[in-house]
Amino acid sequence: xxxxxxxxxxxxxxxxxxxxxxxxxxxxxxxxxxxxxxxxxxxxxxxxxxxxxxxxxxxxxxxxxxxxxxxxxxxxxxxxxxxxxxxxxxxxxxxxxxxxxxxxxxxxxxxxxxxxxxxxxxxxxxxxxxxxxxxxxxxxxxxxxxxxxxxxxxxxxxxxxxxxxxxxxxxxxxxxxxxxxxxxxxxxxxxxxxxxxxxxxxxxxxxxxxxxxxxxxxxxxxxxxxxxxxxxxxxxxxxxxxxxxxxxxxxxxxxxxxxxxxxxxxxxxxxxxxxxxxxxxxxxxxxxxxxxxxxxxxxxxxxxxxxxxxxxxxxxxxxxxxxxxxxxxxxxxxxxxxxxxxxxxxxxxxxxxxxxxxxxxxxxxxxxxxxxxxxxxxxxxxxxxxxxxxxxxxxxxxxxxxxxxxxxxxxxxxxxxxxxxxxxxxxxxxxxxxxxxxxxxxxxxxxxxxxxxxx
Amino acid sequence: xxxxxxxxxxxxxxxxxxxxxxxxxxxxxxxxxxxxxxxxxxxxxxxxxxxxxxxxxxxxxxxxxxxxxxxxxxxxxxxxxxxxxxxxxxxxxxxxxxxxxxxxxxxxxxxxxxxxxxxxxxxxxxxxxxxxxxxxxxxxxxxxxxxxxxxxxxxxxxxxxxxxxxxxxxxxxxxxxxxxxxxxxxxxxxxxxxxxxxxxxxxxxxxxxxxxxxxxxxxxxxxxxxxxxxxxxxxxxxxxxxxxxxxxxxxxxxxxxxxxxxxxxxxxxxxxxxxxxxxxxxxxxxxxxxxxxxxxxxxxxxxxxxxxxxxxxxxxxxxxxxxxxxxxxxxxxxxxxxxxxxxxxxxxxxxxxxxxxxxxxxxxxxxxxxxxxxxxxxxxxxxxxxxxxxxxxxxxxxxxxxxxxxxxxxxxxxxxxxxxxxxxxxxxxxxxxxxxxxxxxxxxxxxxxxxxxxx
Numbered sequence: 001x002x003x004x005x006x007x008x009x010x011x012x013x014x015x016x017x018x019x020x021x022x023x024x025x026x027x028x029x030x031x032x033x034x035x036x037x038x039x040x041x042x043x044x045x046x047x048x049x050x051x052x053x054x055x056x057x058x059x060x061x062x063x064x065x066x067x068x069x070x071x072x073x074x075x076x077x078x079x080x081x082x083x084x085x086x087x088x089x090x091x092x093x094x095x096x097x098x099x100x101x102x103x104x105x106x107x108x109x110x111x112x113x114x115x116x117x118x119x120x121x122x123x124x125x126x127x128x129x130x131x132x133x134x135x136x137x138x139x140x141x142x143x144x145x146x147x148x149x150x151x152x153x154x155x156x157x158x159x160x161x162x163x164x165x166x167x168x169x170x171x172x173x174x175x176x177x178x179x180x181x182x183x184x185x186x187x188x189x190x191x192x193x194x195x196x197x198x199x200x201x202x203x204x205x206x207x208x209x210x211x212x213x214x215x216x217x218x219x220x221x222x223x224x225x226x227x228x229x230x231x232x233x234x235x236x237x238x239x240x241x242x243x244x245x246x247x248x249x250x251x252x253x254x255x256x257x258x259x260x261x262x263x264x265x266x267x268x269x270x271x272x273x274x275x276x277x278x279x280x281x282x283x284x285x286x287x288x289x290x291x292x293x294x295x296x297x298x299x300x301x302x303x304x305x306x307x308x309x310x311x312x313x314x315x316x317x318x319x320x321x322x323x324x325x326x327x328x329x330x331x332x333x334x335x336x337x338x339x340x341x342x343x344x345x346x347x348x349x350x351x352x353x354x355x356x357x358x359x360x361x362x363x364x365x366x367x368x369x370x371x372x373x374x375x376x377x378x379x380x381x382x383x384x385x386x387x388x389x390x391x392x393x394x395x396x397x398x399x400x401x402x403x404x405x406x407x408x409x410x411x412x413x414x415x416x417x418x419x420x421x422x423x424x425x426x427x428x429x430x431x432x433x434x435x436x437x438x439x440x441x442x443x444x445x446x447x448x449x450x451x452x453x454x455x
Numbered sequence: 456x457x458x459x460x461x462x463x464x465x466x467x468x469x470x471x472x473x474x475x476x477x478x479x480x481x482x483x484x485x486x487x488x489x490x491x492x493x494x495x496x497x498x499x500x501x502x503x504x505x506x507x508x509x510x511x512x513x514x515x516x517x518x519x520x521x522x523x524x525x526x527x528x529x530x531x532x533x534x535x536x537x538x539x540x541x542x543x544x545x546x547x548x549x550x551x552x553x554x555x556x557x558x559x560x561x562x563x564x565x566x567x568x569x570x571x572x573x574x575x576x577x578x579x580x581x582x583x584x585x586x587x588x589x590x591x592x593x594x595x596x597x598x599x600x601x602x603x604x605x606x607x608x609x610x611x612x613x614x615x616x617x618x619x620x621x622x623x624x625x626x627x628x629x630x631x632x633x634x635x636x637x638x639x640x641x642x643x644x645x646x647x648x649x650x651x652x653x654x655x656x657x658x659x660x661x662x663x664x665x666x667x668x669x670x671x672x673x674x675x676x677x678x679x680x681x682x683x684x685x686x687x688x689x690x691x692x693x694x695x696x697x698x699x700x701x702x703x704x705x706x707x708x709x710x711x712x713x714x715x716x717x718x719x720x721x722x723x724x725x726x727x728x729x730x731x732x733x734x735x736x737x738x739x740x741x742x743x744x745x746x747x748x749x750x751x752x753x754x755x756x757x758x759x760x761x762x763x764x765x766x767x768x769x770x771x772x773x774x775x776x777x778x779x780x781x782x783x784x785x786x787x788x789x790x791x792x793x794x795x796x797x798x799x800x801x802x803x804x805x806x807x808x809x810x811x812x813x814x815x816x817x818x819x820x821x822x823x824x825x826x827x828x829x830x831x832x833x834x835x836x837x838x839x840x841x842x843x844x845x846x847x848x849x850x851x852x853x854x855x856x857x858x859x860x861x862x863x864x865x866x867x868x869x870x871x872x873x874x875x876x877x878x879x880x881x882x883x884x885x886x887x888x889x890x891x892x893x894x895x896x897x898x899x900x901x902x903x904x905x906x907x908x909x910x
Contacts, residue, residue, distance in 0.1 A: 162831055163865055276888070307612075310699075379599075
């Protein structure tokens with residue numbers, strides 16, 4: 001049902017503009033430069049041509065069928081334009097414009113809603129940032145463009161979405177789809193979750209949520225989706241002051257946080273509380289990795305960061321058991337200065353082969369559910385050697401269906417290694433704690449799958 | 456007493472080497488290239504010259520007085536060399552070499568200890584990464600060099616210190632002093648805390664701790680220091696598995712975490728639990744800013760991130776009160792679409808003057824204790840304009856002794872603005888939650904000062 005929003009064959013941009021910086025200019029430019037292959041119809045009564053495309057004075061002038069209309073004109077002018085869309089037979093509309101219920105203009109919002117219903121128009125928005133589908137080269141948004149990947153973001157807040165996309169670019173994380181749904185006068189988070197659940201290029205669904213009007217439907221949609229792929233929610237308005245803030249923002253009251261918390265749990269949703277954790281969680285879950293059991297092993301070349309990783313793992317509920325006698329036997333090739341208890345401390349002079357050989361033993365051991373591998377490069381070891389050992393041993397981890405998460409600390413010194421690891425599909429974090437929290441999400445996801453499958 | 460460690464007039468490097476990658480080469484190179492102005496005496500029986508300096512075959516060959524000796528030779532060779540140091544009258548020694556109690560070699564460690572005591576030699580280490588004093592151009596460590604600043608780091612783990620320094624470089628954060636004290640057979644964390652407490656270029660003290668042998672002395676030293684400047688501790692080994700890991704690392708048992716927690720509280724130490732939070736906390740406390748009261752106000756141009764900031768503030772115990780009637784009156788110049796409740800949402804088209812005017816009102820209001828100012832730049836606003844407004848209004852915040860913390864989200868899009876803000880001494884974070892946690896540390900520090908002064 002939502003396919004024409006994400007894969008439209010033709011788009012009209014109502015309010016297209018010649019002025020850089022104007023929303024109606026930036027969206028049109030994004031659509032053209034993003035490589036969209038369908039027909040594009042700029043609409044503006046004052047222009048005959050924008051960005052080398054014929055500009056229509058109104059929607060009725062367009063002879064072709066229009067699959068999707070994007071409206072970026074002042075709110076008060078929208079009802080009559082929407083009527084025209086209805087008459088023309090346009091069934092899918094994104095209203096970017098603000099100035100509705102979020103500023104108290106409920107009457108105007110209701111008028112728009114009724115016109116849409118009368119004509120059978122489906123609406124995303126108003127007060128939203130648009131839609132992106134990287135796999136269809138569709139950048140129907142004024143946000144910066146992003147690279148392809150498996151994360152789909154459903155965001156009640158447009159600015160949050162923008163901040164997320166630029167951060168994803170910064171961290172070289174890819175996006176599948178992005179929807180900012182704003183005031184949700186028609187299409188809401190639950191519709192979008194259902195759509196993403198069946199979308200093939202969406203590997204993980206992220207939701208920035210301030211409120212939902214239909215909790216039952218949200219649980220139902222989220223539970224359905226969770227059975228197929230991970231669903232991660234960052235819920236804003238969890239405190240009293242936060243609730244007050246949501247009213248000023250999207251005009252919605254956030255409601256009791258405990259009820260949301262229970263709903264998320266019931267639906268198998270993974271809840272996070274922090275922007276960093278949100279993006280880290282989506283990043284790790286996109287890999288599709290699952291631990292083979294709950295026992296996490298830490299491999300490190302530096303004691304302190306190893307202890308921090310162990311601490312954080314245990315604090316957040318992961319098991320960091322001491323190596324069994326059998327495992328210690330298998331690791332007995334390590335120099336006596338190394339600790340083989342867990343964390344397995346390869347000490348500062350650990351090179352390619354010490355890392356590779358140790359990781360291979362862990363990948364092949366049944367008592368190991370997942371591995372966090374830490375590197376704080378000493379001056380006399382090239383961190384790229386350690387990165388190569390990790391990349392080379394990955395096939396064994398994949399074969400044994402066991403996650404390996406890297407933590408390369410040291411800023412610029414390891415920048416090249418981090419790039420190399422990411423290119424080779426090794427998830428990598430810059431602190432032991434963030435690596436541990438990422439591993440926890442994999443364990444959590446595994447438990448959710450088991451629970452949902454048995455229910 | 457420790458001055459010769461941090462401001463030595465002459466240094467001998469025992470175990471100096473010609474081979475890049477060797478500890479004895481890297482330390483010597485760091486000292487020379489770091490711009491150390493005192494005398495440098497490489498010592499190695501096999502070399503006559505290293506890095507264009509005369510190399511002595513043993514310590515006794517050196518005719519001049521040696522203020523500080525740095526030893527980087529195999530552990531077993533250390534007792535006889537230390538004897539020579541004692542005979543030569545060297546009073547300060549850093550033993551870099553590992554291979555002592557941390558690998559069970561307690562007997563060797565005790566021998567070294569006794570030799571030092573007999574000659575009145577003070578020792579940092581063994582099993583450590585050395586000392587840095589950026590204000591004296593002293594880089595007596597194999598860690599990468601760092602820029603000058605106000606953060607002094609005392610680290611039981613050398614690798615942790617290395618990871619911290621490279622991360623600080625990456626984030627453009629400056630260091631005053633760095634000591635990795637390793638096995639602490641003589642000089643321990645408490646001695647170092649007392650030294651840093653009186654050190655003029657140290658604005659804030661950070662400690663990575665796995666264990667302390669004398670809790671009473673630690674509390675006493677930390678309390679003394681806390682009265683003068685903030686003391687922040689990242690204590691590893693807080694969980695059962697973490698404790699086990701510390702034994703393998705520095706050979707010390709971490710002990711009961713609750714006792715540490717109580718000791719930290721008693722001493723006025725700010726405890727953190729995460730590498731990111733550790734560096735963020737040191738960074739914000741180095742500014743010396745203190746809130747004038749507990750009421751935090753959020754200024755934003757984007758609703759979602761504003762709500763996240765409010766949520767995190769309240770969750771961690773900050774007050775985010777609704778603006779008073781008087782304050783609302785003073786903000787009535789804002790367009791009606793803006794929310795003036797707190798968060799104060801200037802909405803997406805907020806430019807230089809809207810930010811400046813709003814921030815000025817908050818700086819001058821008695822009901823405002825501190826401000827977090829958020830920017831998620833929309834396409835049609837140059838984030839540098841907003842950064843300039845923040846920089847221009849800073850003088851009023853300084854005059855009113857009120858902290859302002861910036862949160863510029865959006866990765867590369869705001870990289871230039873973040874640089875500009877940092878150059879102008881505006882602390883800036885990339886997520887609302889990290890900005891909120893930084894503000895909390897200022898509130899906490901203020902309460903600690905009040906409590907310590909009244910006790």
